[in-house]
Amino acid sequence: MEMTLITKCNMVNCAYNKGNCCRTLGITVGPHAECNTYTHASSRGGYADAKGGIGACLASDCKFNTQLECQAPKINVDSHDKHADCATFKKR
Ligand code: SF4
Secondary structure, three states: OOOOEEEEEOOOOOOOEEOOEEOOOEEEEOOOOEEOOOOOOOOOOOOOOOOOEEEEEOOOOEOOEEOOEEOOOEEEEEEEOOEEEEOOOOEO
8 A cells, every 4th residue: 555645735834845745754634624734833844855645534525535544646735715625635
């Protein structure tokens, strides 16, 4: 099994974002497909060469979700109502 990778994240003010990419190894996605790892901090987080992935996803009503794990080939994270959301979410 392989971790689903985040192709792009537009939340440029997140401490883990560099160059529109997520730089922490694994985010957690919440029950409403929100990125629960988003954080606005004065210091930078993550690793410059890390490719962000999905550690766990609680959005059980997404068609890509199996046993609270993401099975999508890849995902994007985008701004929605001023917070970070999984833009690949598709309701079953
Ligand atoms: S695509 Fe679906 S299962 Fe994967 S992270 Fe987004 S909401 Fe969760």
